[in-house]
Amino acid sequence: MSGMKSVAKTIGTTVNTNIVLQKSTVMIAEPALTKLQTRIKHTQAKTNSKVATEKAKIAAAPSQSQANLTARLQKSIASSKQTATSKAATQKETILKNAKKKAAPMASSVKTKIHVKNQVKEGLNYSLAPFITNLALYISALFGTIMLYGTYVKFAKQIGRFKSFINMEISMALIAIIGTAFVSWAVVAMMGLASSSFADLWITSALLLFSAYNFNAVLVLLLGQIGTALNTFLTMLQVVAGAGMVPVIAMNTFFKGIHGLMPMYYAVRADFNIMYGGTGTTGIWLGLLTLTFVTILINLGIVALRKHQPMLQFEQLS
Numbered sequence: 001m002s003g004m005k006s007v008a009k010t011i012g013t014t015v016n017t018n019i020v021l022q023k024s025t026v027m028i029a030e031p032a033l034t035k036l037q038t039r040i041k042h043t044q045a046k047t048n049s050k051v052a053t054e055k056a057k058i059a060a061a062p063s064q065s066q067a068n069l070t071a072r073l074q075k076s077i078a079s080s081k082q083t084a085t086s087k088a089a090t091q092k093e094t095i096l097k098n099a100k101k102k103a104a105p106m107a108s109s110v111k112t113k114i115h116v117k118n119q120v121k122e123g124l125n126y127s128l129a130p131f132i133t134n135l136a137l138y139i140s141a142l143f144g145t146i147m148l149y150g151t152y153v154k155f156a157k158q159i160g161r162f163k164s165f166i167n168m169e170i171s172m173a174l175i176a177i178i179g180t181a182f183v184s185w186a187v188v189a190m191m192g193l194a195s196s197s198f199a200d201l202w203i204t205s206a207l208l209l210f211s212a213y214n215f216n217a218v219l220v221l222l223l224g225q226i227g228t229a230l231n232t233f234l235t236m237l238q239v240v241a242g243a244g245m246v247p248v249i250a251m252n253t254f255f256k257g258i259h260g261l262m263p264m265y266y267a268v269r270a271d272f273n274i275m276y277g278g279t280g281t282t283g284i285w286l287g288l289l290t291l292t293f294v295t296i297l298i299n300l301g302i303v304a305l306r307k308h309q310p311m312l313q314f315e316q317l318s
Contacts, residue, residue: 135238138212180208184205261291
């Protein structure tokens, strides 16, 4: 929340200051520029009159000297034009510089006022609650996945890998539904939220945990237990891409590109809506469900292609 306020203030102040500075500069410089334009037109009129007079003199001069006089006149006109143009540009630049200097105090008087639509209470325990809650659930899924993987490998030899995979998915769903009920109840109690928000928090937490299980299972099914090491790296990406501490607008190009692929991003957004007000929660749930469905299909594809899963026996390594 503090990050979003900082970004909003910076953008608002920069935009407003530039607009006021430009408007004030134009208003102050306009009278002087108008006078300069009038002087330029007057000078041009005098020059044109002088050129006409010189041309008349040339016409009255002997024919053998007219070519020489005409060349000298053209050279004089070109020199005068260049001098006048340079002088006018210098004067214009001076006028604008002085006007900008006078307008600077007006620009510094601009203030940015932020109107908060969905107010978050003061304190890190409130502003970071959606992030911390979902990070804890995601980390629990990180370790839970490797345990469920061990069970999957064991029963894949007995009942077949597809049946074992289905049983693993059922186990993930049951743990997500039952386990997050206690988490959601604790969050409601500790945050002092209305009891009506319990069901929505429960849905979000259950969807996140189930999605996190399948998200972590991709690398584990693909690489075996060593996949957990890579999942740890992905967890670090979730911390930033989840947008719980850093808003999407303040992220760099890399995290802006991947945030939509991270389960925590959807859960954090949904929890902010549920805890502090907001719209589009159903759409966020659908986005998380879509991501979960895609990871399940990927996992099913890995199970179909990989007939034997590597399983380290750590007791044999000692």
